[in-house]
Amino acid sequence: MWQINFLPVRQLKKREQAKGQLAVFLLVFVLVGVMCAVAWLIQTKDINLERNRNAQLSKEKQNLQPKLTLIDKLNKDKEELERKSEVIEQLKKESSLTVRVMDEIASRVDGNRLWLISMAVTGGNVDLKGIALDNESIAQFMDDLKNSPFVRDVSLAESSQKSLAGRDLKSFTIACRVAPPGSGKAAEKPNAASQKTVKP
Numbered sequence: 001m002w003q004i005n006f007l008p009v010r011q012l013k014k015r016e017q018a019k020g021q022l023a024v025f026l027l028v029f030v031l032v033g034v035m036c037a038v039a040w041l042i043q044t045k046d047i048n049l050e051r052n053r054n055a056q057l058s059k060e061k062q063n064l065q066p067k068l069t070l071i072d073k074l075n076k077d078k079e080e081l082e083r084k085s086e087v088i089e090q091l092k093k094e095s096s097l098t099v100r101v102m103d104e105i106a107s108r109v110d111g112n113r114l115w116l117i118s119m120a121v122t123g124g125n126v127d128l129k130g131i132a133l134d135n136e137s138i139a140q141f142m143d144d145l146k147n148s149p150f151v152r153d154v155s156l157a158e159s160s161q162k163s164l165a166g167r168d169l170k171s172f173t174i175a176c177r178v179a180p181p182g183s184g185k186a187a188e189k190p191n192a193a194s195q196k197t198v199k200p
Contacts, residue, residue: 002042002136007157015046025100025123027078029164030153046165054185055098086164098121098178100150101126101133101150101151101178102119103123103148104148104151105119105128105145105148105151106143107125107140108144108147108148110137110140110141111140113133113134113136113137113140114127114131114132114137114141115130115131115132116128116130117129117130117131118130121178124177124178124179125175125176125177125178126151126175126176126177126178127157127173127174127175128173128174128175128176129171129173130172130174131162131164131169131170131171131172132169132172133169133170134168134170135159137170138156138159138170138172138174139172142154142156142174145174145176148181150163150178152176152177152178152179153175153176153177154174154175154176156173156174156175156178157173157174157175158171158173159171159174161178
């Protein structure tokens with residue numbers, strides 16, 4: 001028996017090519033979909049891991065918060081102690097300086113011609129009040145003070161005549177500054193806590 005194909009050969013070839021292209025397209029689409037799904041799964045896994053890690057870190061932070069608060073408090077307490085220690089050391093230095101200055105001044109008083117009534121120390125400033133036989137005794141006392149390595153800027157703030165036990169004496173007030181030797185200048189910051197009045 002004879003069979004005759006009446007379909008055009010070209011159309012058959014085009015259909016076969018179209019089927020092949022469609023199959024390739026479907027295969028590429030499926031591969032792309034699979035790759036996207038795999039990428040999504042990987043990203044989802046990474047996101048979940050990061051979330052779990054953040055949750056764990058947050059929990060650890062909450063557990064460590066009391067310790068961090070305690071450390072912060074200890075640091076503040078340490079700073080406060082250091083500040084107080086510095087103040088104490090400064091007060092010790094000022095106290096030691098005041099004692100030394102008192103000794104320096106007392107050693108330069110000629111008890112036969114000049115007598116101190118009071119000495120007021122405010123920070124680095126000193127006011128000396130006293131009575132002398134005459135102006136020469138006051139001038140000599142001021143010169144002796146200037147020779148002290150602890151005394152600076154000696155000046156006569158006030159001088160007046162005063163009668164005592166029938167004798168005419170000189171009342172005086174001398175102002176000066178004090179500082180440790182080699183400091184170059186006296187302290188300039190007054191300190192109310194260091195103010196002292198000495199009456200010999």
